[in-house]
Amino acid sequence: MVPNLTVCAYSPGTVDDAAAHTETHLAAHAPHLRAPFRDALPQAAAAVGRRLLGALWREDIADTRIRYEGTGDRHAYDRVEFGAVPAADPVALLPPSIVDGPGWVLAAELANAVANLAVAYARRDATPAPPFGGPDAAAVTLERLAVDGHNLHPCGRTRIGWDVDDVLAHDLEAGTTSVGFVAVRRDAHIGDDLGPLVGGPAAPPGYVVQPVHAWQRDAVLARRYPDLLRDGTLRLLDGAVPAVPTAALRTLLLPGGRYLKLSLDIQVTSSRRSISVAATRNGPALSALLARLLAGEDRVVLLAETAGAALDGSRDASAIVRDGLTGRLAPGERVVPGGALPIVAGELLDEYGAGPLAFLTDYARLVLPPLLRLATRHGIALEAHLQNCLPTFTAGHPHRLVLRDLAGMRLHRPRLAAAGTDLALWPGSVIATDDLYTMRAKLGYTAFQAHLGELVIALARHGLDETAAWRAVRAVVDETYEPLRADPATASAAAADHAAFTAPTVPHKALVRMRLTGGGDVYIPVRNPLHAP
Template sequence: MPRPPTAETETAEELAAVRPALVPRYTAELPGARAAVLTRLWRALAWEPLPWIAAREPVRDGLVLRMRDGRRLSGPAADPYRTAAYVARVRLDGVPYGDPARLMTDLAVPRGIALAGELGHSVASLALSRAAQPEGTATRIHPDEWPVTDWDWERRVVDGHPYHPACRARPGFSVAEQLAYGPEHGPVVGLGLVPVPAEECLVSGAWPDDLRDGGRLLLPVHPWQAAHVLKIQGETALPARPLMSLRTLAVPGGPHVKTALGTRLTSSVRDISVSSVAASAALSAFGETLAARSGGLLRFTRTLGAATPHSPDLAAVLRESPSAYAGPGERAVPVAALAGTGLPSDPEWLAGLTRLTLTAGLRLLELGVALEAHGQNLLVVLSPSGEPQRLVYRDLADIRVSPARLARHGVPHTGLPARILTDDPVALRRKLFGSLVGGALAATAGSGAALRAALERAVPDLPPGEDLAALREEPLPVKALTLMRLTPDGRGDLWTGMPNPLRG
C-alpha cells in the first residue's frame, strides 16, 4: 500500500512545479529541519506540564519520560535554553523516531493529530526557507557588511520562533505563496489598497492623505488576505518588504504597515481586532510617556494611524520604522537577528546586552509596565562597532499594565484597554521575564550555560527590588507553547516554570 502524502512530499511536488531548481537543496535541508523541529518538541516534552506524562527521569545518557499509559519515551538530556538542533532522534518503547510529525501521531494523545500536521508543515516550510538562502551565507556578519535596511535584517531570521515546534508552520500558504510572501525569501509584496467610505471606518490617530481618495480611506491589504479571506481582486498599489512577522511590511522610505492576515502562524490567528485599532492612539501616547521615564534607555515606535471598517479581517496599522531611532552609523537590530551577527559569542558583549535589557525592563516593571520583550518586538541599537547603546520597542498591544504601580509613580493610564490591566505581580513578571529572559536573551545566548554566565555578570549591577528577587530565586516563567497548541481554544496563555539559570 502506498504511503499517504506528507507535508514534505507535497511541498516537494509544489516546488517542482514553481521552482524546480530549488528541489535538490530543499531535499538536502529536510534532515536538519526535522532535527530543528524535533529539538523544539523535545524541549516541550521534557519541561512542559503535559497531562499524559507521568514522570521524567534523568538517566546517565539522557532523559526518560514515563507516560501514563506505561510507555517510555527516551532522548538526550534537555537544555531548556539551547537553540541549536541537537535531537536527531528519540525512542518510543525502543522504536527510533526522527520525524516529529510521526512521533506526535504515534504518541496518540488528545488533539495530537492536529499538532502533528502543524509539525509536518513546520519541517517542510523550514527546509524550504533554508534552501532559499544564498549559498555560503555567513553565520557571522562583520559590521562592515551589516544590512542597511530594516527588512534585510529581518529576513535573516530564517528559522522562525527559537522554541516553538511550529516555528515555521504556515497553514493555508502554498509553496508559491511562501516564496512570494515569506520575508526570508526576500520578495517585494504588492499590497492592495481597498477603498472604504470614511464614515464607515473606525480611525485612531491620523490617517495619511496619500492613503485617501476623496471621502474614502484606502486600507492596505495583504494579497494573501485579499485572495483567501476577503475574496476580492485588488490591484497592486503599494510595494513593500515583509518583516519577520510576515503580516507587517516595510514601505521603503515610509512606515511599517501591519495588515490583517487571517491564518494561524505559530500560535495565533493574525487578524487585527477592532478594539486594538481603537486603543492604538492611546497606547502610542502611553509609549511616549514611558520613554520619557526610561532614562534614555528605551524608545517606542509611534503608531501613526490605524483604521478598520469595524472588521478584524480588513484593518491596518501604520507605525514608525525602528530605524528612526538609530543615529549615523548605528543599526536598529531585532534581538532575534543578533545571533547571526556572531556578537553574542563574546561573553562580555552578551553580558552588556543582558544588563541593558534587564535594566530597562525592570525599570518599567517597577513603574508598572511589563513589556512583551521577545526577539521580534525588542530591538537594540548598535553602535558602528557593535556595542549595545539603547533599545527600541514596537507593538504595545500585548503589554501588561499595573494601575496600582502607575499610581504610585504618578503615571496616568487613561484610555488603555481593560484587557491589559492587572495588578497581579505574577502576571506582570510572567509577561516580562518569559519574553525577555526565557525568550529573547535565552535565544540570543543559545544555551543555558551562556545565559547563566550573562545573567551572573549583569544581575549584580541591577537595582534591588522584589521583581529582581523573583527573577533570581523563582523558576523562570515561559509560555507552555506546545501545551497551548494541545489545549482547546479559548484558554489563553498557559505557563510553566523552567529551571532558573541563576540557580544552576
C-alpha cells in the same frame, strides 16, 4: 544514544504528506526549487524535531523526561537542547495518545512547519535584496538570517492558511510583497485615515481607503464578506504598493522606512495573525504614554505606533502604521534585530574585544533596567522577546535598545492608577490585567528566558560559562532594583518584583501545552538560574 520512541502507525498530517503536496505545487510554480527542497527536508525536519523534543522535555509531556533522561545539553530554565532526534518525522515524536486526541492539530502544524522551512532553506540564498536602502532595510536583511523563525517554538514556520504558491509569493524569502487597498464606508470605519499615509488611491465619496495585505484582500475579504460587498459597505480596490515582508510577515516595510502592520489571517506559531480593533486604537495611545514614561531612558528608542484603523466589528481589515529607524541612528551605530543576534554574536564579540562575560553584562545592563523600572514604577510589562527588540551596537558595544510592537504587552491597572497614569483603553482590551502574576510572567518569560536565555546559549559557543553568565545577570537585576527599593514610592513594588524574578521557580510559557489545550497563554514553573539561596 537517544532511546527509541514508539511511533504511531498513522499520523495525520505527516511530513511525507506535506512534502508530497509541496513538491507537486513546486513543480507547477517553481520547478527549480524541487531538488533543493527535497535536499533540505531532512535538515528542516531535524530542526523542527529538536525544538519539539526540547519543548516536550521542558513541559514534561507524556513522560518525555523519563524516556530522555541523561540525553541532551542542559541549560537554564530547565531547557534541554537535543543534538539529534530519533525520528525523521517530528510528528512521530508525539505519543499516539496525543496524536489521536487533542494533538492531531499540532501534528498537522508540525508537518506544515517542516515543509515551509524546507522551502525557506531551498531559496534563502536567492532572496532578493530590499528594493530600497536605509537602516530598516538593513535590519530586514539581517532578520532573514534567522531562517528557522521563532527561536523556541517548534512551529516557527507554520503558515496554516497559505498554500505553497502563497508562500512563494509572500513569505520572507520572497523578498517583496504588496499592500492592497479597500474602501470602507465611513460609518463602518474605525480610527485614522491611513490611505494617504501609505500612498493609497483617492477615496470614493463617503468612503475611507484602508490598506490591507494584498493576499488578505483577495483571499479573505473578497470571500468572507459577500454581504458587505453587496451592500457597498466594503469595496475592493485595484492597485497595490510594493512592500518588504519582515520576519513578522504581517508587518511590512514601506519605501521611506515606515512600517505597516496588517491583518493576515494565517496561523504562524500558535496564533492567527489578524489584528483586533482594540490594538489599532490602543497603539497610538500606548505609544504616546510610553514616549513620556521613557523620556528619561536615553538608551531606549521606541518605534511608535502613530495611527491605526479597522473595519467595525472585524479583525480582518485592521492596520497599524509604525515609525521606522530612518534618521534615528548615529554614525557608526549598527542595528541588529533580536532574531539575528544569536547568529551574529561571534562577529559582535570580535568587535567588542573584551570577552563574552563582559559583553553579556553590558548587554544585560542595556536591556533589563528600563524594562524592570517600567514594570515596577508603572505596571507596564513589555513583551521584550527577541522579535520585538532591535539592539544597536557601536564597535560591538551594546549601545541602545529599540523597542517595537505593543500588542503583546501587559498593563497592571492597579499600578498604573497608583502612579497617577490615566489611560483609556479600547473596551475589552486583553492587555489590561489586575493580576501581578500575569504582568510579571509576560516580562519575565520574554526578557529573561526568550531573550537573554537565547543570547547566553549563543555566547556559550564562544567560551561563555553559563553559570557565571547568570550570576552576572543576577547582579544587574540586583543593582537595578537597589535604587527602586530605596525610594519610598516604589519600595514595596520593587521588593515584590525582585523576589518574583529571583524566586526558585518562575513561569515558563508552555508552547506545546498551549496547542494541546487550544486556549490562551499557559505557564508552567521552571527552575530559575537567578535564584541565589
